[in-house]
Every structure is written in C-alpha cells, then in structure tokens.
Amino acid sequence: MQTQTGLILDETIAAIGAVLGPEVDGIxxxxxxxxxxxxxxxxxNGYAGSCATPIKTIPEAVCCPSSAMAMPFPGKxxxxxxxxxxxxxxxxxxxxxAVGIAAVNALAECCWQRRPHPGVLLRPGVDAFDxxxxxxxxxxxxxxxxxxxxxxxxxxxxxxxxxxxDPATLKPDELPFFRPADAAPDVLPTADVVLATGATLxxxxxxxxxxxxxxxxxxTLVGPTVGMLPDAFLARGADVLGCVRITDPDxxxxxxxxxxxxxxFFGRSAQKLxxxxxxxxxxxxxx
Numbered sequence: 001m002q003t004q005t006g007l008i009l010d011e012t013i014a015a016i017g018a019v020l021g022p023e024v025d026g027i028x029x030x031x032x033x034x035x036x037x038x039x040x041x042x043x044x045n046g047y048a049g050s051c052a053t054p055i056k057t058i059p060e061a062v063c064c065p066s067s068a069m070a071m072p073f074p075g076k077x078x079x080x081x082x083x084x085x086x087x088x089x090x091x092x093x094x095x096x097x098a099v100g101i102a103a104v105n106a107l108a109e110c111c112w113q114r115r116p117h118p119g120v121l122l123r124p125g126v127d128a129f130d131x132x133x134x135x136x137x138x139x140x141x142x143x144x145x146x147x148x149x150x151x152x153x154x155x156x157x158x159x160x161x162x163x164x165x166d167p168a169t170l171k172p173d174e175l176p177f178f179r180p181a182d183a184a185p186d187v188l189p190t191a192d193v194v195l196a197t198g199a200t201l202x203x204x205x206x207x208x209x210x211x212x213x214x215x216x217x218x219x220t221l222v223g224p225t226v227g228m229l230p231d232a233f234l235a236r237g238a239d240v241l242g243c244v245r246i247t248d249p250d251x252x253x254x255x256x257x258x259x260x261x262x263x264x265f266f267g268r269s270a271q272k273l274x275x276x277x278x279x280x281x282x283x284x285x286x287x
Contacts, residue, residue: 049105128242
C-alpha cells in the first residue's frame with residue numbers, strides 16, 4: 001500500500017490555524033511530559049492534549065546517543081510556540097510525533113471552545129463503544145488490541161476479528177479472532193463496523209486503513225490520541241470519535257510523569273467524551 005503520509009494531521013494543523021487565526025501565534029507550551037503510556041502537553045492558556053507514547057515503535061531508544069536524536073528538544077519545549085511543537089506531529093520520529101500530536105490535541109481543544117464543530121454531536125461521559133451502536137449479526141473488525149472493546153465484544157458474544165501487529169498482546173481466547181495487520185486489505189472491506197485505536201494515527205497507518213473501509217461501514221476512532229477537531233476524520237468516513245478532555249492538566253501530567261495510564265486519570269483529571277457524526281436536522285450540542 002502507498003502510504004498517505006500525515007494527511008489527517010497536516011489538515012488538522014491547517015484547520016487549527018484557520019479557526020484560531022492570529023491568536024495561534026501567541027499560544028505557547030507551558031509543560032510537556034513523555035510518559036510510559038501517554039504523552040501530554042499543557043499550553044500556557046490552560047488547555048492540554050495527549051497522545052499514546054509509541055514505546056514499541058522506537059528502535060532508536062536503545063542508548064543515550066541515538067535516543068537523543070529522537071527526543072523533542074528536552075529542556076527547550078516550555079515557552080515554544082504551540083503551533084511549532086504541533087508540527088512535530090509530521091515527524092518520522094516516534095516520540096517527536098507523539099509530542100506533536102499531544103500539542104495538536106491541546107490546540108484542538110482551544111478550537112472547540114472557539115468553534116464547536118457543527119457536524120458532530122458532543123456527548124460527554126459516553127463510552128465510544130456504546131455510541132457505536134453495534135447490532136447483532138454485524139461484522140465487526142477491531143484495529144489494535146484495545147482491551148475494553150475486546151472484553152465487551154466477548155461479553156456480548158459478538159463475532160469479530162482483530163487486526164494487530166503483535167499477537168502477543170492478545171489473550172489465548174482472543175487468538176482465534178486474530179488477523180495480522182497486513183491482512184487489512186482483505187479484512188476491512190468485509191466489515192460493517194470498524195473500531196480503531198488512535199495509535200493508528202501515531203504509527204501513520206490510519207489514512208490507508210480508512211481508505212480500505214466500505215463507505216457504508218460505521219467507523220469509530222478512540223483513545224487519548226484522538227482530538228477535538230474532527231474535520232479531517234469526518235472527511236474520511238469516521239462516524240464516532242472517542243476523545244479525552246483533560247479537566248485538570250497539572251494533575252494529569254503529574255500522573256503521566258509517574259507512569260500513569262487511563263486507569264489512573266479517567267474520572268480524576270480527564271473525562272471521556274464522544275463526538276458523533278450529526279444526523280441531518282439536528283443541532284450540535286456544546287459542552
């Protein structure tokens with residue numbers, strides 16, 4: 001497959017500039033944390049964003065000299081223009097990309113506050129799985145071994161397949177549903193419902209995966225990597241975005257610095273919410 005490198009992120013960065021206008025030039029980074037599971041960026045205006053930390057995809061992080069090439073300016077991020085840090089999302093280095101996406105998502109939260117997107121309904125406190133509205137008999141494909149989705153699918157007795165690069169992330173009772181990631185061209189066109197993790201944005205596979213899905217498939221993207229500026233996602237067929245709103249940025253970043261994960265910050269310093277493609281005739285809710 002030919003990779004459509006960074007189109008979603010590139011378009012999202014452009015949309016940030018369009019929504020915020022000259023204001024974006026004055027927004028700076030206050031703090032950044034590269035945690036074990038998630039990376040977070042807090043802006044000087046109080047908004048924050050997050051991204052999955054791509055630990056497994058960083059072969060350069062094996063010794064200090066080579067790791068130094070991959071790290072995004074340690075000690076020099078605070079005070080930098082947020083839009084400049086956001087452009088690191090287009091980098092080929094995993095950690096730099098994660099910091100950039102976290103900055104993109106912090107700026108996306110600013111954009112939502114200035115211009116809630118008219119094409120989506122915002123539903124705070126709702127789980128993306130429930131918002132997807134999976135019906136019995138539908139063919140479900142999960143991209144990435146996202147434990148909460150796999151657990152709920154098994155509980156319901158719903159047939160599914162899971163596309164995953166590393167089968168070791170699956171439990172023994174999930175292995176019959178496993179398909180290797182390179183089987184995506186055969187598996188995705190058969191899906192009625194696709195559940196994908198935001199990690200596909202980090203590893204730069206999301207655009208190609210979305211292009212393989214049927215136009216009538218219901219597509220959900222979920223995780224702290226998915227931001228609040230849905231334009232580029234909607235344009236490529238996404239129907240539900242499971243996002244994270246960071247409600248206490250300082251506490252959130254403190255948790256990440258101590259190796260915290262979603263089990264530690266949800267309901268404390270961050271909340272789940274979903275953006276659902278708005279049916280015709282309904283007005284968007286702002287929250």
